Amino acid sequence: MPKTILARFVWLGIAILGASAIGGIAIHRGESINAIWFVVAAACTYLIAFRFYSAWICAKVLALDETRATPAERFNNGRDFVPTNRWVVFGHHFAAIAGPGPLIGPTLAMQFGYLPGTLWILVGAVLGGCVQDMVIMFCSTRRDGRSLGQMARDELGPVGGWAAMIGTMTIMLILIAVLGLVIVNAMKHSPWATATVLGTIPVAMLIGIYMRGIRPGRVLEGSIIGIALLILCVLGGGWVDHNETLRGLFDWSGESVAWFVMIYGFAAATLPVWLLLAPRDYLSTFLKLGVVFLLAISILVLAPEMKMPALTQFIDGTGPIFKGTLFPFVFITIACGAISGFHSLVSSGTTPKLLPNERDIRMIGYGSMALESFVGIMAVIAACVLEPGVFFAINSPAGVVGKEAAAAVATISSWGFPVTVEQMQILAKEMGEATLFARTGGAPSLAVGMATIFSTTFGGTLLAMWYHFAIMFEVLFILTTLDAGTRVGRFMLQDMLKYFWKPMGNVSSYPMTVISSLIFVTAWGYFLWQGVKDPLGGVNILWPLFGISNQLLAGIALSVATGIIIKMGKLRYAWVTGLPLTWLAIICTWAAWEKVFSPNPAIGFLSGAASMAEKLAAGTLSPERAAVAPQLIIGQRIDAALAFLFAVILWVVIVDMLRMSMRMRSGKPVLPLSESKYIRTQLDEGMISTGQHA
């Protein structure tokens, strides 16, 4: 038939185009390369993988059955279980999984050059991340929409269940701490950013009151008013910044911002959700989708040149942003965007309760992650359009390149990335900041990159506005993750503590809410504080720890998925999830080992603590460093214990899964497959899109 022949030619064309784009990126060694190559390579990779690999998995491995009723249909209650139009579910799912991670990780990983990060984002997503999200969504859909933790318990046993629970809670702690640190570094000594972010809080509350009391449930109206007010906040921040008296009021130190973040997290977790958390989430979600869309359009229109080299000398482990060699650290630094274990918590439990039909699992599970991976590629582009010297000047901590501007530019220029003090001063002035040196954490350099792209696309003006808009956008949705995470973490903590003291489990008791929130905020606040005090910027310690914990959660999810595939009698297809699992197990264990035991004090936590203790005893530290050294020494030892714990939990789950599989192969009894019974669907497409129900 001519139509299928045409389709074959089109797919062949996409494959050839994609392969040449990737080849072009990989072998290009010139002054600069156009960003369009990256967009083409990414788009073709996702298209081919979606069209062929995901279709093959759905048909052969998962055997999706479109006649089977989903939990949304069977338990329809008009609230959390609702069969919903597939594109609406896609929107919800994408909004839920796409957080700040895929913007920050790839930015930091650009210290190795653009090539390693880009390849890992593409390959990791299509063979790992997308597969994980889709398979977990399938498993949960077949199990009445149960959560990952419940599935681990039901399918692997209590050991897997406990490991999943502890893993989820610790990743939450580290995640919040590191995101808090990113906010601190974006807001400290920036009156404009601080005033803007503070302004967003009353805006959110106002919208909360509007949606609750004035026009209940009118989400769109409320959000539109809110977005307009947010833009006023950015303008207002600029006005504050130009006012000499007000300026001083909002010029906060890193410590002050850290306190603000902790108090904010505590407040958002204990106040009723309608007042602060929920309305702010509406605003940040709209803003997030809008900015991502705008960035994609701008990159296509502008077609900027990438100035970062393909590989830098820092693949040997001496990088200024974080220490450690290319293997394994690029795979730890970029978790979100390639494979993110956190997604398995949304793919199970939340999204399956909305799915109208099993066949939509492919588009929503695999497709959403491919889109998130594309966000990661855009972050790569935004980082690489900066002059490498500028990129390193913004992202290198003062403890590495020197506190004085002259010293910093000398060090960075000596690496072969020329930059001058004047250049940085002009840039800071254009962006409306006092200085852009040593603004670690990725957010400021991303904002500079985005502001450059946006401003050039829209006529070359208003750089400072765009910069602070970008900062507000980043901070806003980091705060969403932060307070939603604190709230969920509080519930998990209460769930765990009730085994020791029963009244603790009462989630609606006010004293228990306050106590458990306080414990949880103190726990992540500890790591945040350690990061703020660290002369090397803290990102060097916290981001790898976060990467390891996120990959650990992915390891747990993939173990559950592999176990289920084997129990379904499809051992020969177990490599679909087994392959990414094996890779993560190697990477995670390797990285955890290096972070704990490396003799290099800049990499290993234990040797870092030992070397600091030695210097403290010898009295060679400057007075200000000596003052914080005892805290940092204890901190590094706790970090070591945590990294070690992560590796142990991962292996406990993997061994548990292998044990179950071996028992099954030798015919011994295992926990039965907890899949719910087949019920034929009564829904038809028209009913879902018009909102009627069968």
Add this chain to the structure above:
Amino acid sequence: MIGAELKQIWRYLRQVSGDDAYERYLAHYRQAHPGEAPMTQEQYFRKRQDEKWSKVSRCC
């Protein structure tokens, strides 16, 4: 027709943001529990929000 397409986009926006969630709930409730009184808009809105924010609904 451009008008029809705009309407479609508007419907999508309302649905994806949860703007029409209560109307959908009412339609469902009338079908599933005829004769019983459904929740008011405010009760429904609060219950849905509380449920949403008691579990992981935002990633990193």
